[in-house]
Amino acid sequence: LKFQLGIQHVHRWLNNRGGQWRNDLGVGYQTQITSSLYQPLDVAQRTFVEPGLFASRSAEDLYADGEHVATYRFVDYGGRVDLGWNICRTAQLRLGYWASERRADVQTGITALPEANFMDAGLIAALRYDSRDAATFATKGIAAAIEYRRMDESLGSDRDWERLEAGFHSAIPVGRNVVWLSLAGGADLGDNLPGDRTFSLGGPRTLPAYQHDELRVGEYWLAEASFLWRIKDLIRIKNQAIYAGFGVQAAGLYDRVDFQVEDDEVYGASAYLAGPTPLGT
Numbered sequence: 001l002k003f004q005l006g007i008q009h010v011h012r013w014l015n016n017r018g019g020q021w022r023n024d025l026g027v028g029y030q031t032q033i034t035s036s037l038y039q040p041l042d043v044a045q046r047t048f049v050e051p052g053l054f055a056s057r058s059a060e061d062l063y064a065d066g067e068h069v070a071t072y073r074f075v076d077y078g079g080r081v082d083l084g085w086n087i088c089r090t091a092q093l094r095l096g097y098w099a100s101e102r103r104a105d106v107q108t109g110i111t112a113l114p115e116a117n118f119m120d121a122g123l124i125a126a127l128r129y130d131s132r133d134a135a136t137f138a139t140k141g142i143a144a145a146i147e148y149r150r151m152d153e154s155l156g157s158d159r160d161w162e163r164l165e166a167g168f169h170s171a172i173p174v175g176r177n178v179v180w181l182s183l184a185g186g187a188d189l190g191d192n193l194p195g196d197r198t199f200s201l202g203g204p205r206t207l208p209a210y211q212h213d214e215l216r217v218g219e220y221w222l223a224e225a226s227f228l229w230r231i232k233d234l235i236r237i238k239n240q241a242i243y244a245g246f247g248v249q250a251a252g253l254y255d256r257v258d259f260q261v262e263d264d265e266v267y268g269a270s271a272y273l274a275g276p277t278p279l280g281t
Contacts, residue, residue: 002203002212004028018045022052029212032056051081059107060200064216064258070109074196076102080124091129098124099156099165104196116196118158122151136281137274138171139178139239158237161197162189178228178243185221188255193218193258205262207249218255224248234277242275 005028011021020038036052055077062070081094099121106115125148132141133137146166165186172179186199193199199217202210206222226247234240247270254263274281 002029004030015039017041017043031055031057033059033064046086048084048086049082051079052082053077053079060213061211061256062109062216065261066214068109068211071107072196073105073107074102076100076220082124088130091127094124094126094128095157096124098122102196114195118194119156120151120159120161120197121156122149122162123155124149132171133239137276138169138180140171140173142168142170144168159194161191161193163187163191163193163197163199164189165199174227176230178230180224180226180228180247182224183222184200186219187216192255197253198257201251201253204272207251207266207268208247208272209268216257217251219252220251220253222249223250224250228274234275238276240276240278241275242273245272245274246270248271 004026006024006026007024008025013019014021014037016034017040022034022036022038024032024034026032032054033056034052034054036050038050039048041047041049056075058074060072061068062072078098078100080096080098082094084092084094086092099119101114101195102115102118102120126145127147128143128145130137130141130143132143144167146164148162148164150162152160163186165184167182167184169180169182172181195216199220200213200215201217201220201222202214203206203212206224207215224247226245228243228245230241231244232242234242249268249270250265251267252263252265256263
């Protein structure tokens with residue numbers, strides 16, 4: 001069972017250009033805290049700089065061909081600074097420097113598994129577009145993002161790696177019902193990603209038939225389609241309701257961490273009840 005609770009604090013208009021002090025706290029399977037200063041560089045707030053600090057601790061399970069073999073504890077702390085451009089109300093581009101000290105310990109499981117303490121540091125570029133009517137349970141709109149990371153010893157990193165990941169999600173209203181369509185993919189661009197920095201799939205967010213983050217891979221593609229029937233209105237004026245959903249998924253998994261499993265495609269289906277409620281999604 002995985003859960004996550006979060007709280008956000010934003011102190012707006014620190015100055016006449018709309019500076020903000022942003023803070024986030026999350027508690028659950030991942031405990032994390034972030035704090036940043038968002039500072040527009042012009043009156044129209046088209047360009048900005050955002051330095052920030054973060055710290056997190058998480059417990060993540062490791063599987064080998066579907067069998068649980070260990071639980072790792074990750075502790076991360078570091079900072080980043082971004083230069084950004086608000087292209088329009090729904091699109092944003094960021095270029096930044098990111099540095100994170102990572103400690104990985106085996107909490108339970110095979111003691112012969114490797115433990116590590118590394119500094120990852122390098123450049124991040126991200127482009128995001130979001131026209132959805134809600135961040136966690138959209139009934140209309142499109143979200144798309146692409147992110148590139150390159151860690152390099154010349155930039156202060158203990159190890160060199162790079163990865164590219166992109167995703168697209170569309171919510172299409174069909175009468176009182178909704179169709180969700182999603183596409184995503186990631187690649188290591190020819191470099192072997194460290195095992196703790198590979199892509200992870202599995203659980204309600206991606207492939208529901210698998211455990212949370214059960215599948216860890218160097219490259220992947222994912223496609224999903226869901227139809228959601230609106231079966232019960234809660235607070236109609238706030239668009240809060242319960243939906244019955246049915247989804248199908250397909251994914252290609254390559255360069256798996258549990259290397260004894262060959263590259264392959266997997267397919268799945270899911271049925272669920274979900275929706276935005278007064279207590280959250």
